[in-house]
Amino acid sequence: MQQAQKEIIVTTDGQGLYEISEEVRRFAKDAGIRTGQLTAYCRHTSASLVIQENADPDVRRDLIAFFQRLVPDGDPLFVHTLEGDDDMPAHVKSALTQTSITIPIMEEKLALGTWQGLYLFEHRNQPHARKIVLHVIGA
Amino acid sequence: MQQAQKEIIVTTDGQGLYEISEEVRRFAKDAGIRTGQLTAYCRHTSASLVIQENADPDVRRDLIAFFQRLVPDGDPLFVHTLEGDDDMPAHVKSALTQTSITIPIMEEKLALGTWQGLYLFEHRNQPHARKIVLHVIGA
Amino acid sequence: MQQAQKEIIVTTDGQGLYEISEEVRRFAKDAGIRTGQLTAYCRHTSASLVIQENADPDVRRDLIAFFQRLVPDGDPLFVHTLEGDDDMPAHVKSALTQTSITIPIMEEKLALGTWQGLYLFEHRNQPHARKIVLHVIGA
Numbered sequence: 001m002q003q004a005q006k007e008i009i010v011t012t013d014g015q016g017l018y019e020i021s022e023e024v025r026r027f028a029k030d031a032g033i034r035t036g037q038l039t040a041y042c043r044h045t046s047a048s049l050v051i052q053e054n055a056d057p058d059v060r061r062d063l064i065a066f067f068q069r070l071v072p073d074g075d076p077l078f079v080h081t082l083e084g085d086d087d088m089p090a091h092v093k094s095a096l097t098q099t100s101i102t103i104p105i106m107e108e109k110l111a112l113g114t115w116q117g118l119y120l121f122e123h124r125n126q127p128h129a130r131k132i133v134l135h136v137i138g139a
Numbered sequence: 140m141q142q143a144q145k146e147i148i149v150t151t152d153g154q155g156l157y158e159i160s161e162e163v164r165r166f167a168k169d170a171g172i173r174t175g176q177l178t179a180y181c182r183h184t185s186a187s188l189v190i191q192e193n194a195d196p197d198v199r200r201d202l203i204a205f206f207q208r209l210v211p212d213g214d215p216l217f218v219h220t221l222e223g224d225d226d227m228p229a230h231v232k233s234a235l236t237q238t239s240i241t242i243p244i245m246e247e248k249l250a251l252g253t254w255q256g257l258y259l260f261e262h263r264n265q266p267h268a269r270k271i272v273l274h275v276i277g278a
Numbered sequence: 279m280q281q282a283q284k285e286i287i288v289t290t291d292g293q294g295l296y297e298i299s300e301e302v303r304r305f306a307k308d309a310g311i312r313t314g315q316l317t318a319y320c321r322h323t324s325a326s327l328v329i330q331e332n333a334d335p336d337v338r339r340d341l342i343a344f345f346q347r348l349v350p351d352g353d354p355l356f357v358h359t360l361e362g363d364d365d366m367p368a369h370v371k372s373a374l375t376q377t378s379i380t381i382p383i384m385e386e387k388l389a390l391g392t393w394q395g396l397y398l399f400e401h402r403n404q405p406h407a408r409k410i411v412l413h414v415i416g417a
Contacts, residue, residue: 001140001279003313003417005384035142037178037274039315039380043391045331051238052230053184058219059230065216066231070209070348077343080336091330091337092344099329099394100380102178102239104274106144111272113182116238133389135315135382137276137415138142140279174281176317176413190377191369192323197358198369204355205370209348241317241378243413245283250411252321255377276415277281 003137004031010130012122015068015086017052017060020132021110021117027134028110036138038110039102040118043131046090047122048097054117067093067123090123097121105138142276143170149269151261154207154225156191156199159271160249160256166273167249175244175277179257182270185229186261187236193256206232206262229262236260244277281415282309288408290400293346293364295330295338298410299388299395305412306388314383314416318396321409324368325400326375332395345371345401368401375399383416 006027010018020040028038042049053059071092074085081088101118104111112118120130145166149157159179167177181188192198210231213224220227240257243250251257259269284305288296298318306316320327331337349370352363359366379396382389390396398408 001142003279005313005382007384035144037276039382041380041382041389043389043394045329045337045391045394050234051184052234056219056221059184059227062217062219062227063231063234066210069216071344075344077347078340080334080340088337088340092341095328095330095341096235096374098237098376102180102241102380104144104178104180104272106146106272111180111182113184113270116182116184131391133382133384137315140281174283176415189373190323191373195358198323198366201356201358201366202370202373205349205353208355235374237376241319241380243283243317243319243411245285245411250319250321252323252409255321255323 001139005135007131007133010120012128012130014125016122017119019117019119024118024134025110028105028136031136033105033136033138034108036105036136037102038105038136039100041100041133045094046124047120047130048094048099049101050097050119050121051116052119053115055115086125093123140278144274146270146272149259151267151269153264155261156258158256158258163257163273164249167244167275170275172244172275172277173247175275176241177244177275178239178241180239180272184233185263186259186269187233187238188240189236189258189260190255191258192254194254225264232262279417283413286410288398290406290408292403294400295397297395297397302396302412303388306383306414309414311383311414311416312386314414315380316383316414317378317380319378319411323372324402325398325408326372326377327379328375328397328399329394330397331393333393364403371401
């Protein structure tokens with residue numbers, strides 16, 4: 001049984017979905033795990049992780065539009081507004097999606113489905129450098 | 140320390156919650172893990188996983204009704220509509236619930252609470268065969 | 279490779295976010311894991327887990343307010359009302375947040391980001407004793 005760990009940085013430029021599947025796949029492959037699991041963990045509360053379809057880009061556009069309608073920037077419900085109109089909505093969108101996702105590794109491959117991609121979901125408008133910790137364990 | 144892995148298929152017949160607790164429990168038991176953890180992973184972006192009450196069936200009915208009201212089929216917000224009125228809502232509902240869930244194994248038993256069941260949450264109307272990967276690690 | 283497991287009880291007194299970061303950190307530290315991962319698992323369907331900002335308390339206030347507006351107590355949509363106006367909303371809020379969260383352990387420390395806290399999210403009005411199972415694996 002062995003492990004490997006790595007922190008990756010994803011630079012973002014506004015709200016949106018940033019695919020990290022390839023980087024994560026490469027890390028899992030380099031770790032030489034045949035059977036096991038990989039956990040991706042987002043070290044922020046205004047960005048999160050999500051598994052989504054990686055075929056039609058309209059899916060990402062629609063997903064972002066839905067979350068913006070559900071938790072609008074500048075919503076008068078919010079008291080925590082000092083860091084900007086998009087800050088508290090970012091915290092809520094993070095709570096509604098994932099901070100950690102665990103994916104099995106089968107026969108040396110991540111068990112992502114045919115249409116699945118792993119994305120960093122950036123909820124802030126300004127550019128950020130987001131830290132994601134990857135951890136694999138297995139044999 | 141040992142591991143086991145299995146892909147199970149859940150056949151669905153429309154939107155709803157399909158309980159997989161028993162199959163998952165059996166897999167964990169057969170793996171002979173006394174202390175460890177089990178991860179269930181859904182290989183789709185229009186179906187997901189959720190832990191819910193497995194006592195009163197009205198809870199499942201209400202949960203489905205809530206998600207249908209929150210993300211209605213045919214919502215004019217969506218551009219990605221070629222695969223049907225229920226396709227983009229299915230992606231959103233998947234993002235709002237879980238793709239992976241990790242449950243500890245204690246004293247040879249899954250740590251599901253008294254009222255907890257593990258469910259595949261199908262978001263599409265047409266029948267599907269959904270792939271769930273189970274992975275246990277422990278001793 | 280080694281493991282440790284523990285069930286902790288969080289007593290709650292109404293809807294809100296109850297931080298458990300310190301207790302979880304202490305457990306991970308006592309387990310003596312240098313590199314690995316920790317899973318927190320909530321054994322309930324009317325309380326859940328969430329990672330949120332632990333700096334400005336207004337963030338927690340706003341998060342609770344958002345979920346109460348999205349899934350109001352006494353929503354006439356719900357049929358499952360016997361256990362109180364806040365019961366079915368509690369199940370929905372649990373489905374919208376997390377039952378399990380996995381956090382890597384790096385250099386003997388939980389990989390929680392600078393502003394991240396791990397919280398039990400209580401969705402019921404009455405006092406409860408909530409069971410959270412912690413599991414670490416690593417070396």
